[in-house]
Each structure stands twice: as structure tokens, then as C-alpha cells.
Amino acid sequence: MADQIALRTVDVARESGYSVQQVRDLERLGVVPAAARSSNGYRVYTPVHVRALRAYRGLAGAIGPVAARQLMAQLWTRTLAEAAAAISAVHAGLARERDEVLRAQRALWAIESEAAHHAAAEGDDTMTITELAAALGVRTSTLRFWEREGLVAPDRVTSLRARRYAPSAIGAARIVAALRGSGYGIPAVRDIIDSLHSLEEGGGPERVRRILVERLDQIAARSVELLRAGADLAAVVDSLTPART
Structure with missing residues (x-):
């Protein structure tokens, strides 16, 4: 499956627009789930990590980096309904x-x-x-x-x-x-x-x-940032759906 394609840290950095160190820092902060490790100890990411980082970028522009980090970290542990409600709350807050x-x-x-x-x-x-x-x-x-x-x-x-x-x-x-x-x-x-x-x-x-x-x-600019993050946020939620059903 496409979501299981193995990516190196440098690949994720290039696709997400963050530096290698930023990718590692955001992983440590829980913005993306912990990467798997290869037999030689290197991090192994998937396209979901890229989508999550892109989603975080849009959220950070919409609600600020601190709130965005907290929300992204919470999404990985929430049910589908809870994740959807949390994202809807961001839209409602801007409104x-x-x-x-x-x-x-x-x-x-x-x-x-x-x-x-x-x-x-x-x-x-x-x-x-x-x-x-x-x-x-x-x-x-x-x-x-x-x-x-x-x-x-x-x-x-x-x-x-x-x-x-x-x-x-x-x-x-x-x-x-x-x-x-x-x-x-x-x-x-x-x-x-x-x-x-x-x-x-x-x-x-x-x-x-x-x-x-x-x-x-x-507020309009922040709303646009949130709209840009929409598809990536949906991909993040979709990636967790099997584990919640």
C-alpha cells in the first residue's frame, strides 16, 4: 500500500518542507507518531508522516504552533468521532x-x-x-x-x-x-x-x-491556512480509522 512506503528522514523533510532536525523535533513532540526503526537503527517513516507534517503546518498558521502541536498530538489517540469533532472545533473557533x-x-x-x-x-x-x-x-x-x-x-x-x-x-x-x-x-x-x-x-x-x-x-488568512490543511488532516484521520473500528 502507498501508505506503507518506507521513507527516510531526509525524504520526509523534503516532502514536508521542514528540515531534518525539525522533523525529528516534531516527532519528539508527538506531532507525528514515532517512526519505526530499521534493523540498523535508522528511522523509517511513511507518507502518513508527511501528510501529518503538512497538516501541522496549516494548523500552525490557523491557530498557532503551540495549539497545533497539542491538537496533532491528541489526534493520534482519539476516536474517529473525537478527531472529527476536534477539527470541527477549530473551524468553529475561527467563525x-x-x-x-x-x-x-x-x-x-x-x-x-x-x-x-x-x-x-x-x-x-x-x-x-x-x-x-x-x-x-x-x-x-x-x-x-x-x-x-x-x-x-x-x-x-x-x-x-x-x-x-x-x-x-x-x-x-x-x-x-x-x-x-x-x-x-x-x-x-x-x-x-x-x-x-x-x-x-x-x-x-x-x-x-x-x-x-x-x-x-x-482571520481570513488563518481560515485559508486551515482549508489548505483539510485534505492532509483527513488523511491523518483516515490513517487511524482501521485501528479504531
Whole structure:
């Protein structure tokens, strides 16, 4: 069988793109199974070792070398179902990262939109809680809840506990309303509101927008690396199937 073709260390190195020493090191780390030994003590590899090293290269590009080494070492001892689930989890992890960045982009758009609205209304007077609730289309109890959660703070509370909101607080309330309307939970909204100050100090929305775009590009590149590793990962799993059935 093709998978039983005997390969020398130098052959594996040439086919996988690693050096001879790297092949030995990755074998020691469990990325590939231990090679058989010939009668004279030399390592004897098979094409499966080559596929495993190629799979590791793609995984390292997708999730980093440490996580890739751990995953490859685990695959050799897992059942077919467990191995498939572990690989699927890598795909799912990248998808979650992408969703988080897209979510951050939507939050940034909401913040910028409300900042523009606030700038246009900069000369507005303060609002009572009733006026602000009506402007946002929420209940006054919602504004009080946001206040308890530290999301929006009135400019002052009179002796009769009547709240008045300054333009800056009105802008913050609009951002909270926009984020909540986009499906953000209270903890996520709190994180975004808390980051607004550092956002301003860190170069403003434009810099953050560039960072998010770069992050999406990085995730896309990692996803491509994982796709490249797909056929080799399948070969690794297939090579172990007989031992698991």
C-alpha cells in the first residue's frame, strides 16, 4: 500500500518542507507518531508522516504552533468521532472570532452614528428622564435600570429625585439604546461604554476601524491556512480509522 512506503528522514523533510532536525523535533513532540526503526537503527517513516507534517503546518498558521502541536498530538489517540469533532472545533473557533469582530464593527458604527447625532444636537438643553425616554423610545424604568448598571448617569438628581441629563449623558444613552437595539447584552454594552474613553485616547474610531479590518483579514488568512490543511488532516484521520473500528 502507498501508505506503507518506507521513507527516510531526509525524504520526509523534503516532502514536508521542514528540515531534518525539525522533523525529528516534531516527532519528539508527538506531532507525528514515532517512526519505526530499521534493523540498523535508522528511522523509517511513511507518507502518513508527511501528510501529518503538512497538516501541522496549516494548523500552525490557523491557530498557532503551540495549539497545533497539542491538537496533532491528541489526534493520534482519539476516536474517529473525537478527531472529527476536534477539527470541527477549530473551524468553529475561527467563525466565532470573525463574528466577534463583525459585532465590534457594528458597535463602532452605532457609536459613530450616535456621536454624529449628538454633535448635530450639541446645543440642546438638558432633558428630564421622561423627555429622554420619549426621545429614545424606551420606558423611564429602562433608563433607571441602565443607570443602576452603570451605563448612563444623569447630570444631576434634584432633592425630589428628578433626573436631568446633560447632552453628554444623552449621547451616551443614545449609544446604549442603539447597542441594545442591535442585540447586545448588558455586559457587552458595559464593556463598549467603558472602552469609549480609551477609544478616544487611542486614536479615535478611524484607528479602531483599521484595526478591525486588519483583524478580519488575519482571520481570513488563518481560515485559508486551515482549508489548505483539510485534505492532509483527513488523511491523518483516515490513517487511524482501521485501528479504531
